[in-house]
Amino acid sequence: MTDRLSPERLTPYVIAGGDGAAAALDLYVWNAELAAALATTLGHVEVVLRNAIHQNLTAWSTRRFGEPRWYRDAGHLLHSRHADAIRVAQLRVSQHGRRTETPGRIVAELSFGFWRFLLTSHYDTTLWRQTLHQVFPGQRRRRVIHDAVEVLHLARNRIAHYEPMFNRPIADIQAIALEVTDWICPVTRAWIERQCRTAAVLRDRP
Numbered sequence: 001m002t003d004r005l006s007p008e009r010l011t012p013y014v015i016a017g018g019d020g021a022a023a024a025l026d027l028y029v030w031n032a033e034l035a036a037a038l039a040t041t042l043g044h045v046e047v048v049l050r051n052a053i054h055q056n057l058t059a060w061s062t063r064r065f066g067e068p069r070w071y072r073d074a075g076h077l078l079h080s081r082h083a084d085a086i087r088v089a090q091l092r093v094s095q096h097g098r099r100t101e102t103p104g105r106i107v108a109e110l111s112f113g114f115w116r117f118l119l120t121s122h123y124d125t126t127l128w129r130q131t132l133h134q135v136f137p138g139q140r141r142r143r144v145i146h147d148a149v150e151v152l153h154l155a156r157n158r159i160a161h162y163e164p165m166f167n168r169p170i171a172d173i174q175a176i177a178l179e180v181t182d183w184i185c186p187v188t189r190a191w192i193e194r195q196c197r198t199a200a201v202l203r204d205r206p
C-alpha cells in the first residue's frame with residue numbers, strides 16, 4: 001500500500017502516527033472519513049451561499065435593469081475574470097447549443113471561488129453596498145464574511161485534492177461553516193448542524 005499510495009503522500013501520516021506503516025494507514029483511512037464528513041457540510045454551505053447570492057442578484061438586477069439574468073451583467077459591473085467564468089459556464093451548460101441555458105444551470109456551473117470573489121473589496125462600492133449586504137442579515141461586515149468564506153473555500157480545495165485534513169483545525173472550520181450559514185439563515189444553519197458528522201468522526205481518531 002505504501003507503493004500504491006506513494007511514500008511522499010504517506011509521510012505526514014507516518015510522522016503523525018508514530019507507530020509504523022499500519023498506524024499510518026489507519027490514520028490515512030480516518031483522514032478520508034473526516035474529509036468526507038467535513039466536505040458534506042461544506043457542500044451544504046456552498047449550495048446555500050450560492051443560492052442566496054443568486055436570489056439576491058436576480059431580484060436586484062430585475063429592479064435595476066429589468067433583466068433577471070444578473071450574470072448577463074447589464075450594468076457592466078463584473079470583473080473580467082468573473083465575466084470569463086460566466087462565459088465558460090454558459091458554454092458548458094449549452095454544450096454548444098444542445099441544451100437550454102437556465103439560471104439554475106449557470107449557478108451550478110460556477111465554482112465556489114466565483115462566489116467567494118464576489119465578496120472581495122473589488123465589489124465593495126458596487127455589488128456589496130447596492131445589494132449583496134442583504135444576503136447576510138446576521139453579519140454586516142463584508143471583510144469578516146469574505147474571510148470566513150475564504151477559509152471554507154481553501155478547506156474545500158484541500159479536500160478536493162486529497163490533502164491531509166487531520167492536521168487542520170477541523171472543529172474551527174466546521175464552526176465557521178455553521179456561522180456563515182447562520183448569517184444567511186439561522187434555520188438552515190440548524191438543519192445543516194443536525195446532518196453533520198464531523199464532530200463524531202473527530203472523536204474516533206485512531
